[in-house]
Amino acid sequence: xxxxxxxxxxxxxxxxxxxxxxxxxxxxxxxxxxxxxxxxxxxxxxxxxxxxxxxxxxxxxxxxxxxxxxxxxxxxxxxxxxxxxxxxxxxxxxxxxxxxxxxxxxxxxxxxxxxxxxxxxxxxxxxxxxxxxxxxxxxxxxxxxxxxxxxxxxxxxxxxxxxxxxxxxxxxxxxxxxxxxxxxxxxxxxxxx
Amino acid sequence: xxxxxxxxxxxxxxxxxxxxxxxxxxxxxxxxxxxxxxxxxxxxxxxxxxxxxxxxxxxxxxxxxxxxxxxxxxxxxxxxxxxxxxxxxxxxxxxxxxxxxxxxxxxxxxxxxxxxxxxxxxxxxxxxxxxxxxxxxxxxxxxxxxxxxxxxxxxxxxxxxxxxxxxxxxxxxxxxxxxxxxxxxxxxxxxxxxxxxxxxxxxxxxxxxxxxxxxxxxxxxxxxxxxxxxxxxxxxxxxxxxxxxxxxxxxxxxxxxxxxxxxxxxxxxxxxxxxxxxxxxxxxxxxxxxxxxxxxxxxxxxxxxxxxxxxxxxxxxxxxxxxxxxxxxxxxxxxxxxxxxxxxxxxxxxxxxxxxxxxxxxxxxxxxxxxxxxxxxxxxxxxxxxxxxxxxxxxxxxxxxxxxxxxxxxxxxxxxxxxxxxxxxxxxxxxxxxxxxxxxxxxxxxxxxxxxxxxxxxxxxxxxxxxxxxxxxxxxxxxxxxxxxxxxxxxxxxxxxxxxxxxxxxxxxxxxxxxxxxxxxxxxxxxxxxxx
Numbered sequence: 001x002x003x004x005x006x007x008x009x010x011x012x013x014x015x016x017x018x019x020x021x022x023x024x025x026x027x028x029x030x031x032x033x034x035x036x037x038x039x040x041x042x043x044x045x046x047x048x049x050x051x052x053x054x055x056x057x058x059x060x061x062x063x064x065x066x067x068x069x070x071x072x073x074x075x076x077x078x079x080x081x082x083x084x085x086x087x088x089x090x091x092x093x094x095x096x097x098x099x100x101x102x103x104x105x106x107x108x109x110x111x112x113x114x115x116x117x118x119x120x121x122x123x124x125x126x127x128x129x130x131x132x133x134x135x136x137x138x139x140x141x142x143x144x145x146x147x148x149x150x151x152x153x154x155x156x157x158x159x160x161x162x163x164x165x166x167x168x169x170x171x172x173x174x175x176x177x178x179x180x181x182x183x184x185x186x187x188x189x190x191x192x193x
Numbered sequence: 194x195x196x197x198x199x200x201x202x203x204x205x206x207x208x209x210x211x212x213x214x215x216x217x218x219x220x221x222x223x224x225x226x227x228x229x230x231x232x233x234x235x236x237x238x239x240x241x242x243x244x245x246x247x248x249x250x251x252x253x254x255x256x257x258x259x260x261x262x263x264x265x266x267x268x269x270x271x272x273x274x275x276x277x278x279x280x281x282x283x284x285x286x287x288x289x290x291x292x293x294x295x296x297x298x299x300x301x302x303x304x305x306x307x308x309x310x311x312x313x314x315x316x317x318x319x320x321x322x323x324x325x326x327x328x329x330x331x332x333x334x335x336x337x338x339x340x341x342x343x344x345x346x347x348x349x350x351x352x353x354x355x356x357x358x359x360x361x362x363x364x365x366x367x368x369x370x371x372x373x374x375x376x377x378x379x380x381x382x383x384x385x386x387x388x389x390x391x392x393x394x395x396x397x398x399x400x401x402x403x404x405x406x407x408x409x410x411x412x413x414x415x416x417x418x419x420x421x422x423x424x425x426x427x428x429x430x431x432x433x434x435x436x437x438x439x440x441x442x443x444x445x446x447x448x449x450x451x452x453x454x455x456x457x458x459x460x461x462x463x464x465x466x467x468x469x470x471x472x473x474x475x476x477x478x479x480x481x482x483x484x485x486x487x488x489x490x491x492x493x494x495x496x497x498x499x500x501x502x503x504x505x506x507x508x509x510x511x512x513x514x515x516x517x518x519x520x521x522x523x524x525x526x527x528x529x530x531x532x533x534x535x536x537x538x539x540x541x542x543x544x545x546x547x548x549x550x551x552x553x554x555x556x557x558x559x560x561x562x563x564x565x566x567x568x569x570x571x572x573x574x575x576x577x578x579x580x581x582x583x584x585x586x587x588x589x590x591x592x593x594x595x596x597x598x599x600x601x602x603x604x605x606x607x608x609x610x611x612x613x614x615x616x617x618x619x620x621x622x623x624x625x626x627x628x629x630x631x632x633x634x635x636x637x638x639x640x641x642x643x644x645x646x647x648x649x650x651x652x653x654x655x656x657x658x659x660x661x662x663x664x665x666x667x668x669x670x671x672x673x674x675x676x677x678x679x680x681x682x683x684x685x686x687x688x689x690x691x692x693x694x695x696x697x698x699x700x701x702x703x704x705x706x707x708x709x710x711x712x713x714x715x716x717x718x719x720x721x722x723x724x725x
Contacts, residue, residue, distance in 0.1 A: 003383060003384075006383050007307050007308070007379050007383050010378070010379050010382060010383065011307075011308065011375055011379055014374075014375045014378055014379070014409055015375060017409055017410075018371050018375070018409050018412070018413050019413070020413075021409065021410055021411070021412075021413035021414055022413035022414070022416055022417050023417075024413075024414065024417075025413060025414040025415075025416070025417020025418060025420075025421075025447060025450075025451075026417055026421070028414075028417075028443075028446065028447050028450065029421075029432060029443060029447075032440070032443050032446060071436070110436075112435050112436065112438075116508065117508075117510075118508060118510055119510055119511075167435060167436075169435065169436030170436070171436065
């Protein structure tokens with residue numbers, strides 16, 4: 001019957017649309033990453049490695065604040081050695097973060113950075129950062145983890161303060177499982193894990 | 194809608210191939226009849242409305258006074274979560290699907306839905322979905338307690354163990370909604386009576402066609418987001434876990450990409466119902482039929498580009514805030530078209546105020562109030578003050594309770610004589626209306642004030658200065674809650690007794706469903722009517 005053929009075709013199309021939209025839900029994940037990468041939204045976009053910056057802009061200074069966050073189950077002591085710095089855009093700066101593992105067990109952690117305002121994220125170049133790698137610490141051990149960064153002289157004039165926040169995550173359990181994932185990420189030169 | 198002149202060959206159940214319903218429980222389990230399935234959806238929705246309502250009353254009882262009196266904070270959170278989930282997915286959505294099942298075939302002159310067996314299935318998986326969801330209340334750790342919006346990581350890393358049951362429940366409801374939507378689209382596009390062109394369809398059919406497309410577009414995204422949660426919880430992925438490179442803000446984007454169209458899924462069929470009822474009791478044709486259709490379509494399209502107005506405070510860049518602010522405000526334009534068209538329909542009409550009309554009028558006024566508070570929330574800089582306060586609660590309850598729920602009640606009273614064959618008891622109907630109308634406003638209006646003053650939502654306790662308005666809201670909630678017993682009484686009484694209804698039922702009613710006798714025979718339009 002003509003009618004039932006028409007209905008069947010329509011139902012197949014609609015069901016396909018539903019399946020595609022299910023896929024689209026998952027496609028939003030990489031799309032979101034790409035979107036944030038391109039636009040630098042969400043404070044996620046960090047350029048790392050030596051930046052091609054020669055001139056230092058001595059006409060203004062930018063206040064850089066350091067903030068650390070421990071998620072609920074993270075027992076480490078984790079804090080910046082300096083809370084704020086005044087920097088000239090274009091100038092290489094070095095600072096360090098203190099971490100201590102007070103537990104009686106060996107642990108691995110990694111810091112995930114975030115920049116506020118997110119508009120500033122793409123102007124904060126990290127030449128070297130402890131957040132690029134995992135940080136293993138023996139029971140009771142402590143360490144100072146270095147951060148070398150430079151603020152791009154292109155930074156829009158209305159931004160006078162940049163806050164760099166690190167959340168430190170316990171990766172002891174997942175360490176072995178995710179080694180491959182991590183090395184791939186490093187190949188691509190991604191800052192966030 | 195255009196006046197429909199119908200040439201009816203026969204509508205009675207005289208054909209020997211036709212038969213009445215089967216006997217016993219089997220009728221309901223195996224039925225493929227759109228009227229049976231519609232009734233089951235409506236009864237199911239009413240049960241869920243009562244369960245969700247009891248949860249709301251537990252919430253309001255706790256909030257009657259500051260301090261903790263009745264329930265533990267964790268149980269309070271379970272109540273707010275379950276109340277939201279049950280009302281959205283269990284009460285409002287199935288009620289509209291039930292009305293669609295009953296009315297769409299009768300309004301377009303079709304003998305049944307296009308896919309009657311799938312129709313049976315899409316209903317019968319629903320009770321199981323909600324059994325799964327409700328069973329989580331009795332599990333160790335309790336039911337989901339992370340709010341109906343289930344933001345990660347609260348719903349993943351910090352969730353009670355029962356979250357997995359919640360996820361499967363949502364999967365099943367999603368499957369049910371998608372099947373229902375496919376069925377409705379197939380029915381509307383392929384089964385219209387000869388002469389029933391798209392632009393002659395009643396607005397209830399039009400709004401449901403557009404709603405069904407919205408459902409197909411966004412319910413799979415909801416299924417996707419809960420699947421990601423499931424994988425984060427059980428399979429070690431890190432979609433929403435920052436420690437693994439994921440992002441909790443991503444959850445909010447994906448959720449609201451579903452969530453905003455979802456709120457229109459709950460209001461567009463209501464627009465359709467109101468557009469049926471107002472012309473009937475104003476005894477005039479609907480003003481601006483085609484502009485109504487285009488307004489609904491543009492609201493549906495805009496719903497896909499406004500989602501981030503739910504998350505102005507996550508730290509979006511200014512460009513994003515401005516875009517989502519203006520896109521949201523743009524929706525006020527087609528919505529305004531609809532409100533003005535309803536008013537223009539009533540203008541110089543010879544109006545009467547039967548129960549369905551009272552609910553429809555209350556809808557127009559109170560939904561507009563909810564729309565205006567929505568506009569206030571859309572102002573990004575002001576939203577930082579309103580965000581997550583009772584002002585938001587007041588806003589969405591104004592659009593959902595006197596909006597969606599009142600439209601469902603209006604539809605029930607409007608079409609009940611057609612379903613049962615008994616005229617409405619107007620006195621009892623009006624009694625129910627006035628109790629509900631007063632109850633709703635006493636409940637939700639004070640919430641605007643405490644919200645603006647800074648009372649956060651989803652808390653079991655609050656600062657003393659909010660005490661008066663909260664006790665007022667609680668009194669209103671109990672009035673509204675218990676007045677629904679009158680609603681149930683009215684329905685049961687109407688099924689049992691009442692003056693015999695004519696086919697026309699309402700003097701000013703227009704459309705194919707009023708050409709068949711009341712109660713509507715088990716099979717209608719086996720031979721399609723001809724619409725000129």
